[in-house]
């Protein structure tokens with residue numbers, strides 16, 4: 001049941017979240033030459049996220065950060081887990097992908113900043129993690145934040161993780177994907193994608209926006225293919241949602257090349273803040289439900 005009843009917990013978190021923090025994470029990640037799944041930059045990016053999330057988790061006994069070793073490639077996904085209290089067997093997943101690509105061909109030295117695609121999603125999630133942990137929030141369900149490896153080359157990281165969770169019988173009650181959150185290319189603020197997602201959960205996400213960010217406008221669109229990691233979870237039968245930055249037709253033309261930079265998004269992260277706040281409200285509202 002998608003009840004929205006944690007305003008006293010959620011509202012203070014949203015006011016603490018800052019676009020400048022999100023912007024700094026985008027700058028730091030996009031400074032790496034590339035974050036391609038087979039280069040040293042791809043490993044550097046994975047380690048950067050691990051170190052960042054580990055520092056946010058310091059002092060919290062029920063929070064762990066791990067790197068997930070993938071069978072077929074060197075870039076490791078990063079998973080931060082906030083262990084639940086009395087409903088810990090039910091798991092809420094929020095993710096974005098850490099890898100970047102230059103479709104002209106990505107080698108060790110090819111520049112692929114990936115500021116929007118998808119440093120912005122990782123940065124939105126990181127700011128949600130920061131305020132949730134700083135406030136000592138304790139969920140009843142378990143909450144996992146995942147920085148997926150190798151999305152650009154066929155959703156490889158999320159496919160391996162989602163399959164493992166299904167095989168292991170993990171009860172994932174909801175998944176949110178943040179892929180590209182900082183390019184404001186369309187009239188409305190947040191577009192909820194309707195393919196490879198769950199309609200009931202999408203309605204819940206729309207209600208989260210109207211409850212916690214009432215000035216924002218919401219639209220719908222569809223990709224027409226498995227356009228990001230939510231499709232990996234959907235394929236395993238889990239409920240997913242993908243709030244996206246624009247309509248399909250107005251998507252960021254600079255992605256997958258040297259032009260996907262923070263500067264080309266106005267050197268600010270105001271759009272990404274909306275998605276970070278949505279992630280925090282999704283995590284707390286779903287994470288606070290008992291058995």
Ligand SMILES: N[C@H](Cc1ccc(I)cc1)C(=O)NO
Pocket residue numbers: 117118151152179222223227228244246247248249251255
């Ligand atoms: N294909 C996706 C980007 C992408 C996703 C959705 C839409 I609409 C437009 C573009 C990708 O490159 N993800 O990393």
Ligand SMILES: [Zn+2]
Pocket residue numbers: 117152255256
């Ligand atoms: Zn991409």
Ligand SMILES: [Zn+2]
Pocket residue numbers: 097117118151179180228
């Ligand atoms: Zn992407």
